[in-house]
Amino acid sequence: MLNTFTPATGLLSQFSMLRIEVAGPVVHMRLNRPDKRNALSTELVKQLQTAFVNLPDGARSAVISGEGAHFSAGLDLSEVTEQTVSEGVFHSRLWHGVFDQIQFGPVPVVAVLHGAVVGGGLELAATAHLRVAEQSTFYGLPEGQRGIFVGGSGSARIPRLMGVSRMTDMMLTGRVFDAAEGQAAGLSNYLVEDGQGLTKAFELAARIASNAPLSNYAITQALPRIAEMAPAEGLFVESLMSAIAQGDEAAKQRVRDFLAKRAGKVGKS
Ligand code: 1HE
Numbered sequence: 001m002l003n004t005f006t007p008a009t010g011l012l013s014q015f016s017m018l019r020i021e022v023a024g025p026v027v028h029m030r031l032n033r034p035d036k037r038n039a040l041s042t043e044l045v046k047q048l049q050t051a052f053v054n055l056p057d058g059a060r061s062a063v064i065s066g067e068g069a070h071f072s073a074g075l076d077l078s079e080v081t082e083q084t085v086s087e088g089v090f091h092s093r094l095w096h097g098v099f100d101q102i103q104f105g106p107v108p109v110v111a112v113l114h115g116a117v118v119g120g121g122l123e124l125a126a127t128a129h130l131r132v133a134e135q136s137t138f139y140g141l142p143e144g145q146r147g148i149f150v151g152g153s154g155s156a157r158i159p160r161l162m163g164v165s166r167m168t169d170m171m172l173t174g175r176v177f178d179a180a181e182g183q184a185a186g187l188s189n190y191l192v193e194d195g196q197g198l199t200k201a202f203e204l205a206a207r208i209a210s211n212a213p214l215s216n217y218a219i220t221q222a223l224p225r226i227a228e229m230a231p232a233e234g235l236f237v238e239s240l241m242s243a244i245a246q247g248d249e250a251a252k253q254r255v256r257d258f259l260a261k262r263a264g265k266v267g268k269s
Helices: 042-053 085-103 120-127 154-162 164-173 179-185 197-209 213-228 231-247 249-259
Strands: 018-023 026-031 061-066 109-113 116-118 130-134 138-140 190-192
Touching: 018 042, 026 042, 026 197, 042 085, 061 197, 085 120, 109 120, 109 197, 116 120, 120 154, 130 179, 130 197, 138 179, 154 164, 179 190, 190 197, 213 231, 213 249, 231 249
Parallel strands: 026 061, 061 109, 109 130, 116 138, 130 190
Antiparallel strands: 018 026
16 A cells, blocks of 8 residues: 655755655656646656656656646647757657656656547657556547657657557547547556546556566566567577576565465466
8 A cells, every 4th residue: 555645855846847746666747737738848848857867766666647637738839830840850859868768767657648648648658668548538649630740759659559550540530549449459558437547557556666676677678678679689688687687686585485475376456
């Protein structure tokens, strides 16, 4: 059971568009720009970067969610009309750096989705390691209609969740997926009733935080990289990673606990 969340202190308490709370090893980051449907302005993206670079000591997992009726309306469109081509490239590369920081940072991240998960909002969601969607969630990639293209790593991350064909459909036709369609397509890992997303995500985040840190590290850092490698190279890296994880005292203790019948059995919870 998680302790009560309390506001983060220091640097993490000073963001204008992010509200951060901490409960033991779990950090909750809430996009806090509901009047603009949590549209991802450059300032908000930079605040996310600063937050993920400066996670509190002892953080072992993170939850990201959106304040108000929507997770995120994506790119802040008010910032793009006057952008030059070169500014556009650097803007996109900024997002790539920040989203890599989230995916390849020190802790597993669970996103809680509700309402609009649109454009860059879906790119951000795809950066998390797990997604919990509430029934109100809808997914869109309106870039085609807006005359632009994904720029926040969506073309690399979203097809790995739902496939190129489904993403192409969403972008070419403006097709919107509801929560059930998104779950079936692989956009979410868990589908819950409205209002239950945070509870589910905190439960998952607490469970994740109780794993051996090196196992979590291998799962979030090695697994996606191995999955991109040719099998022979991937299996070589797998052997190294598994030996490293297994050699850690945390792993040895857990195995001893199981053999001494002090640890739980595998079962559906
Ligand atoms: C915004 C944005 C935004 C809302 N940038 N300001 N994203 C989109 O194309 C999605 C555009 N947004 C929408 O379709 C709708 O706003 C929603 C379905 C998300 C929500 O609808 P609703 O009725 O709850 O809100 P609203 O009345 O449309 O918007 C409320 C305010 O938020 C309003 O501002 P206000 O000053 O008139 O109150 C909107 O202008 C503002 N707002 N969405 C800026 N996106 C790195 S590349 C990524 C590429 C993309 O992400 S493309 C997809 C962009």
